[in-house]
Amino acid sequence: MIDPTYLPVRLLENNVLHAFVNANPGAQRLLQHAIERQLFRPEVDYVTDGNRVTYPSINVNTRIMRVQETHFAMLWAATYGLTVLYEVGVHQAKVDGNFTGDIDLTNPLFHHAELAIQWACSLRIRFSVWPEWLVTPAAESAVDLENRHALLTNGIASDAMASLMWHEFAHLAMGHSNPTNDPAVQQQLEQEADDFAFHALVPQHATEDERVLKGWALVMPFLAHLLSLKHPSAMRSTRHGDVDVRLSHVLSRFHFAAQANRDYFYGLAAVAVTAAMRRWSIDLPDVPDQSMEEFFNACLDRLDEVLER
Numbered sequence: 001m002i003d004p005t006y007l008p009v010r011l012l013e014n015n016v017l018h019a020f021v022n023a024n025p026g027a028q029r030l031l032q033h034a035i036e037r038q039l040f041r042p043e044v045d046y047v048t049d050g051n052r053v054t055y056p057s058i059n060v061n062t063r064i065m066r067v068q069e070t071h072f073a074m075l076w077a078a079t080y081g082l083t084v085l086y087e088v089g090v091h092q093a094k095v096d097g098n099f100t101g102d103i104d105l106t107n108p109l110f111h112h113a114e115l116a117i118q119w120a121c122s123l124r125i126r127f128s129v130w131p132e133w134l135v136t137p138a139a140e141s142a143v144d145l146e147n148r149h150a151l152l153t154n155g156i157a158s159d160a161m162a163s164l165m166w167h168e169f170a171h172l173a174m175g176h177s178n179p180t181n182d183p184a185v186q187q188q189l190e191q192e193a194d195d196f197a198f199h200a201l202v203p204q205h206a207t208e209d210e211r212v213l214k215g216w217a218l219v220m221p222f223l224a225h226l227l228s229l230k231h232p233s234a235m236r237s238t239r240h241g242d243v244d245v246r247l248s249h250v251l252s253r254f255h256f257a258a259q260a261n262r263d264y265f266y267g268l269a270a271v272a273v274t275a276a277m278r279r280w281s282i283d284l285p286d287v288p289d290q291s292m293e294e295f296f297n298a299c300l301d302r303l304d305e306v307l308e309r
Contacts, residue, residue: 053074
């Protein structure tokens with residue numbers, strides 16, 4: 001009998017656990033210390049409930065981390081869609097001198113990538129089975145480029161989920177147990193947990209290449225969340241902090257020396273932000289001859305203007 005809740009990302013369950021427990025040595029020591037003090041149990045409840053997306057959490061009574069398969073599928077599909085659209089449709093097209101300023105969504109590869117993002121976003125509203133047209137983590141598509149990006153996505157999405165697990169562990173380890181109604185304080189608590197998760201995946205003295213390697217995993221949770229919002233006002237959250245502020249903060253933590261690396265990741269973030277702006281019918285800023293970082297910040301300024309009206 002076919003399990004109606006089955007999603008192919010289940011294939012990667014152990015990859016997520018491996019990514020979580022094999023963080024940098026400093027984070028591993030903190031995790032072990034928390035286990036020894038019985039603040040955290042070394043178990044993960046991988047939930048296959050067939051429900052809409054819920055985010056990772058730690059049960060305050062059992063001290064067990066809860067990770068939901070639907071959320072992992074959302075992360076995977078959004079990551080796959082963005083890797084195809086950005087890597088092939090924007091970045092490689094620029095390298096080849098073929099980028100026209102937009103992505104041709106009539107191309108089947110890009111069309112499926114766009115649909116993957118739409119399906120990922122729909123999982124926040126209701127559960128649905130894996131679409132037949134979407135390549136799976138097993139990479140068994142008839143299209144070679146889809147398989148290559150599926151395999152790339154497997155590593156990124158597993159690390160992205162691990163970063164969210166470290167974020168939740170950070171709240172526990174840093175004593176962020178009492179909710180606050182002060183947005184500024186809550187934003188600070190979320191940034192502290194984001195920083196903890198960042199350093200769990202990227203050691204303090206990591207090389208630029210190591211930071212680039214983990215870059216996608218650390219920004220994808222924010223980009224997937226941003227893309228799933230129905231209205232720009234949903235970017236504001238007194239409970240979890242503003243997603244655009246947190247995204248900007250994480251991008252700034254990479255401290256890339258090479259302008260090409262800065263442009264790459266700010267360009268990635270800009271592609272996701274502009275996709276959301278188009279869906280919200282918000283005009284893009286006119287910023288000719290500026291860097292990708294400046295264009296990204298101009299987009300966020302435009303969103304601020306809309307929200308202040």
